[in-house]
Amino acid sequence: MSLKISFIQTELYWEQIDKNLEMLEVKIDAIHQETDLIVLPEMFSTGFSMNSDAFAEDLQNSQSIKWMQKHAEARDACVLGSLMIRDDGKHFNRMVIAFPDGQLLFYDKRHRFTFAGEDQFYSAGEKKLIFEYKGWRICPMICYDLRFPVWIRNKHEYDLLIFVANWPEARVKAWDTLLAARAIENMSYCLGVNRVGIDGKDRNHVGHSCLYDPLGEAVTAENFEGEKTTTVQLELSKLQEIREKMAFLDDQDDFTITP
Numbered sequence: 001m002s003l004k005i006s007f008i009q010t011e012l013y014w015e016q017i018d019k020n021l022e023m024l025e026v027k028i029d030a031i032h033q034e035t036d037l038i039v040l041p042e043m044f045s046t047g048f049s050m051n052s053d054a055f056a057e058d059l060q061n062s063q064s065i066k067w068m069q070k071h072a073e074a075r076d077a078c079v080l081g082s083l084m085i086r087d088d089g090k091h092f093n094r095m096v097i098a099f100p101d102g103q104l105l106f107y108d109k110r111h112r113f114t115f116a117g118e119d120q121f122y123s124a125g126e127k128k129l130i131f132e133y134k135g136w137r138i139c140p141m142i143c144y145d146l147r148f149p150v151w152i153r154n155k156h157e158y159d160l161l162i163f164v165a166n167w168p169e170a171r172v173k174a175w176d177t178l179l180a181a182r183a184i185e186n187m188s189y190c191l192g193v194n195r196v197g198i199d200g201k202d203r204n205h206v207g208h209s210c211l212y213d214p215l216g217e218a219v220t221a222e223n224f225e226g227e228k229t230t231t232v233q234l235e236l237s238k239l240q241e242i243r244e245k246m247a248f249l250d251d252q253d254d255f256t257i258t259p
Contacts, residue, residue: 001135003160006031006077006231007039009209009224011197012047012166015055020045021067027229028071035231036134038071040081041164041195042143043093048166048199049084050121052091056084068098076100078133082109082142082164090123095140095164097131105131109142110151118144130158135236139188143167146178146192150257154186156249159239161190169204176208176223183212187242187249189219189234196227214242 008027013019028038042048045064046055057064064083072079078099085094095107108125112118128151130139139158143165145151152161161182167175175192183190189211196207211219211232220230243249 001236003037003134003136003234003236004033004035004231005037005039005191005211005234006035006229007191007193007209007211008041008229009194009196009207010041010227012041012044012195012199014047014200015049015051017045017055017057017063021064025067025071028075031075031229031231033231035075035077037138038075038077038079039162039164039191039193040079041193042082042166043084044081044164045083047195048116048143050117052084052086052121056086056091059085059087065096065098065104068096069102069104072098072100073102080140080162080164084122091121092125093118093122093142095129095142097129097140099133105129107140107142109145111144111148113144136160136234138162140164146175146182149182149185150255152182152186153252153255154188154249155252158186159188159236160234161186161188163190163192165192165194166199166205167192167194167208169206172206172208176210179210180212180216180218183214184216187214187246189213189239196225214239 068079082095093109097105107129110125137158138160179192191211206225
């Protein structure tokens, strides 16, 4: 089974939801080939802002979620990215997965970036999400989650690991290194989708969005620092072949995660 993934590395307008949705709509419309999965950066409608009181969208009436559903239906593709969401009186950095049939799934960022004060404005997620699409088992994560391999550990549960991020240039070496490491240790494809440009806090981002195979080899261009939309096709049979030949997941230790 094949899976075509399109991921968008782009600048974002700081705390300007309408402008970001308009800009991203142009980029999605410019994907002229068929695709199954469209992946956007972390907090794609606002940038990585702590101003959640002003810009978090209500879950039941979110402009950005409705926008995602519209494009998922129009492109017959799953659209994925994270947003500021207000739910039951709390704010979350929430991954939203919009399916072509209108279905929605959510993953709330587990590890909040305390270095930037994210823990003071957003509540932590408590559950991983693994969903099936086009025969692939997919595990979505958000930015800082990348640094915590125990949370991410693959117990024969998923085939594709996805990170969306606003990962700054100052620590981009860690981004590059850990994406490849997460692919290797979990015997999974691993996709990282980052933004570019300077945000409202004067932090620069250089992208380096990349897809790695289960052996840690880059499938797409490494260290790319401009705006770019990339589409790549993956074959599940290749992943299965690697796993059968080198059954490293069978040798891992058992453990239990406590919240």
